[in-house]
Amino acid sequence: MRSFWTVMAKEFLSFLRSWGLVAVVLYSFTLDVYIAGQGIEVKPRNVRVGYVIEGGGVLPQKILSHLHAPEFQKPKWFASQKELQKAIFNKEILVGLIFGHDFEKNIDSHKGAKLDVLLDATAASQAYITLVYLQNTLLRLENIHIPLKLKIHKLFNQNADSHMFISFAEMLSVITMIGIILTAAVFVKEKEDGTWDIMLLMPVDSRLVILAKAASQIAIVMGGILICVGFVLLGVFHVPINGSFLAFMLLSLLYAFTIAGIGLFIAAASHTIMEVAQLSVLIMMPLIFLSGAWTPIYSMHPILQKLSVISPLRYYIEGSESIFFRGTGWSDLYPYFMGVSVLGILTFWYGYRKIGRLF
Amino acid sequence: MRTSVIKAYMQKEFKDLVRTKMIYLVYLLPTMILLLFGYGIRLEVTGARTIIIDQDQSRFSKELIDKCTHSKYFNTKVLLISPNEGLHRIKQAKTDILLIIPPHFEHDLLHGQKSELAAFIDGAFPLRATTMQGYVEGVILHAAKELAQRFGLKHPLITLNHRALFNQAMRDENAIVPGLIGLIMLVAPALLSALLIVKEKEMGTIFNFYASPVKKSEFLIAKLTPVFLLHSINIFILFLWATWWFGVPFRGSFGLYWITSELYLLISLSIGLLVSIITNRQIVAVVLTLIITIIPGFLYSGMLMPISSMVGESYIEAHIFPVMYYNHIVYDTFLIGQGLESMKNILYLAILAGYGTLLLIVGSLLLKKELG
Numbered sequence: 001m002r003s004f005w006t007v008m009a010k011e012f013l014s015f016l017r018s019w020g021l022v023a024v025v026l027y028s029f030t031l032d033v034y035i036a037g038q039g040i041e042v043k044p045r046n047v048r049v050g051y052v053i054e055g056g057g058v059l060p061q062k063i064l065s066h067l068h069a070p071e072f073q074k075p076k077w078f079a080s081q082k083e084l085q086k087a088i089f090n091k092e093i094l095v096g097l098i099f100g101h102d103f104e105k106n107i108d109s110h111k112g113a114k115l116d117v118l119l120d121a122t123a124a125s126q127a128y129i130t131l132v133y134l135q136n137t138l139l140r141l142e143n144i145h146i147p148l149k150l151k152i153h154k155l156f157n158q159n160a161d162s163h164m165f166i167s168f169a170e171m172l173s174v175i176t177m178i179g180i181i182l183t184a185a186v187f188v189k190e191k192e193d194g195t196w197d198i199m200l201l202m203p204v205d206s207r208l209v210i211l212a213k214a215a216s217q218i219a220i221v222m223g224g225i226l227i228c229v230g231f232v233l234l235g236v237f238h239v240p241i242n243g244s245f246l247a248f249m250l251l252s253l254l255y256a257f258t259i260a261g262i263g264l265f266i267a268a269a270s271h272t273i274m275e276v277a278q279l280s281v282l283i284m285m286p287l288i289f290l291s292g293a294w295t296p297i298y299s300m301h302p303i304l305q306k307l308s309v310i311s312p313l314r315y316y317i318e319g320s321e322s323i324f325f326r327g328t329g330w331s332d333l334y335p336y337f338m339g340v341s342v343l344g345i346l347t348f349w350y351g352y353r354k355i356g357r358l359f
Numbered sequence: 360m361r362t363s364v365i366k367a368y369m370q371k372e373f374k375d376l377v378r379t380k381m382i383y384l385v386y387l388l389p390t391m392i393l394l395l396f397g398y399g400i401r402l403e404v405t406g407a408r409t410i411i412i413d414q415d416q417s418r419f420s421k422e423l424i425d426k427c428t429h430s431k432y433f434n435t436k437v438l439l440i441s442p443n444e445g446l447h448r449i450k451q452a453k454t455d456i457l458l459i460i461p462p463h464f465e466h467d468l469l470h471g472q473k474s475e476l477a478a479f480i481d482g483a484f485p486l487r488a489t490t491m492q493g494y495v496e497g498v499i500l501h502a503a504k505e506l507a508q509r510f511g512l513k514h515p516l517i518t519l520n521h522r523a524l525f526n527q528a529m530r531d532e533n534a535i536v537p538g539l540i541g542l543i544m545l546v547a548p549a550l551l552s553a554l555l556i557v558k559e560k561e562m563g564t565i566f567n568f569y570a571s572p573v574k575k576s577e578f579l580i581a582k583l584t585p586v587f588l589l590h591s592i593n594i595f596i597l598f599l600w601a602t603w604w605f606g607v608p609f610r611g612s613f614g615l616y617w618i619t620s621e622l623y624l625l626i627s628l629s630i631g632l633l634v635s636i637i638t639n640r641q642i643v644a645v646v647l648t649l650i651i652t653i654i655p656g657f658l659y660s661g662m663l664m665p666i667s668s669m670v671g672e673s674y675i676e677a678h679i680f681p682v683m684y685y686n687h688i689v690y691d692t693f694l695i696g697q698g699l700e701s702m703k704n705i706l707y708l709a710i711l712a713g714y715g716t717l718l719l720i721v722g723s724l725l726l727k728k729e730l731g
Binding site: 018020021024025027028032035036038046047048073086089090091092093094116117118119120121122126128129132135136139151152153162164165166170174177178181182185189192271272273274275276277278279281282285286289290293295296298299300301304318321322325326327328332 | 379380381384387388391392395396398399400401403404405406407408434449450451452455475476477478479480481482483484485486487489490492493495496497500522525533534546550551554558561562638639640641642643645646647649650654658661664665666667668669672673676687690691694695697701703
């Protein structure tokens with residue numbers, strides 16, 4: 001057991017000594033997550049609207065006055081349809097409204113008017129949501145009382161605050177990336193430096209060496225998670241913890257093991273850090289994109305849906321989301337724990353076997 | 360500058376890439392990312408798991424349910440459970456939308472009284488939640504309009520006549536795949552070039568360079584050219600995947616796409632080069648490159664959120680990274696097709712050229728041909 005701790009301490013020391021690596025890992029867990037979370041807001045916010053009024057009247061202005069912050073930026077006036085179109089083509093405007101010549105006249109004479117809307121459909125989801133919003137605005141404006149009301153409750157994240165979510169998703173990706181690369185590099189570095197043989201000659205059980213090396217990197221990742229959750233998620237973005245924090249840390253630990261297993265496998269397969277880099281990207285991307293963070297699993301292609309069962313990140317994301325936002329209790333969390341544990345044991349065992357052959 | 364030296368050095372670099380089997384990854388990685396992301400990212404939510412609790416069981420409520428079942432956006436189940444049980448299912452992440460039709464729904468409607476439907480949406484994934492909210496509102500709005508007509512209520516005077524430009528069918532592939540090219544061409548070349556110099560530093564072979572009469576400029580050209588040429592082919596490969604496999608229309612000029620991509624490739628290589636020069640260990644270089652390329656390549660690309668809608672900090676950040684300029688031109692060549700007629704495209708092309716030159720100059724200034 002003493003040799004286990006010694007090997008672990010040696011790995012910590014060499015991690016801390018390379019200040020560049022420490023800086024990069026710290027950056028990933030703090031600033032990087034911050035930048036990602038800060039950067040994006042996916043609901044229709046600050047949508048740039050442009051308009052052309054060919055006729056006159058007060059109604060167009062009245063409609064425009066309903067397009068206000070936070071959903072819309074102040075609508076911008078254009079002299080002609082052509083200019084408006086050009087602005088949309090240059091992606092300066094997302095939604096263009098054209099009030100035609102007889103817009104006001106037709107309404108006054110109760111003939112029914114058409115309002116032309118041009119949408120930049122390269123931003124398909126924003127365009128669609130804006131359209132629904134416009135439709136609702138018009139109905140309200142015309143004072144039509146439809147005796148049917150819809151009350152929408154968004155649970156767990158009432159304002160659909162995407163800062164919280166994206167920073168959170170980014171942290172999970174960082175954990176995956178750092179976990180895989182650090183673990184793999186710890187072994188491959190020995191290969192590259194030629195110290196592998198010295199390691200083999202050490203009077204320490206090879207199993208202990210593998211476990212200690214992996215454990216040291218898992219510990220570093222866990223430290224990163226704590227820093228990230230504490231400073232960025234809770235500190236800056238005020239992510240709520242509706243469930244048990246202990247459950248999250250436990251789930252993270254299991255996930256870190258799974259990831260370390262993948263790292264072991266990569267370490268066994270590659271000879272240089274260059275190969276580690278490319279292989280980890282190759283494995284990481286599918287892992288992240290089968291996890292359901294960016295596309296709901298039920299909307300995926302049926303084959304991908306089946307494949308996503310083997311992405312440990314899927315269980316980790318769902319589980320952590322449930323803990324943080326949904327506030328799910330222990331008893332309902334067991335599928336996630338099961339998923340991560342089973343995959344974790346499998347990958348770790350496989351990676352361990354692979355790297356063990358080299359000893 | 361001596362061409363024979365460059366040629367010899369280039370041959371050595373090229374052999375290095377082939378021997379370490381990197382050559383496979385140069386072509387495997389971009390294609391794989393494009394296929395995975397192209398299928399993997401869907402902004403549209405189809406088949407959202409919906410539970411409708413019909414407490415009314417009348418003709419109207421059935422009609423409303425019918426509207427939902429016939430939409431591809433919902434995967435509807437009508438259950439007779441209590442609202443609390445439904446909420447619990449959302450909590451267990453077993454369902455996404457819960458729609459409750461209140462008792463006396465039909466009765467209230469027929470008597471002109473207000474009737475309130477309640478929809479509960481799982482907000483744990485905000486983007487998804489907002490999209491689903493849009494769908495639910497759309498369906499209900501449609502139903503409400505029909506009802507209003509049937510009861511002879513005041514007819515809405517203004518009808519929206521919308522035209523979706525550039526992407527008439529609102530296909531997600533068209534909106535995403537061009538943006539992915541911008542992401543891939545930023546990440547993959549940078550990842551390769553990031554290791555070129557730091558590898559020699561860590562192995563100690565950098566001293567060959569220090570001690571030899573090879574000039575700095577020759578060294579850089581010899582290092583970057585093989586990677587540049589190898590990745591240039593990816594510009595065509597990715598184009599083919601996008602148009603032929605994903606069926607994204609291409610409306611602009613291929614020449615513009617090609618030249619812009621080559622420029623962008625140079626920028627990406629220079630980013631990797633800079634990383635390679637300032638770091639001392641390969642592992643640091645790898646992690647640093649991944650982090651400074653993937654995040655902006657994905658989030659600030661205009662793929663998930665239009666640049667025009669960004670405000671404050673994120674608006675500035677988006678303008679710092681090169682991906683925004685490249686993607687603007689790529690989206691233009693694929694979906695819009697203005698080409699060089701638009702001043703903005705020319706401006707962005709110039710910015711890209713300036714960006715690349717600047718990075719290369721900084722890189723060659725930072726590279727020292729002696730022990731630091």
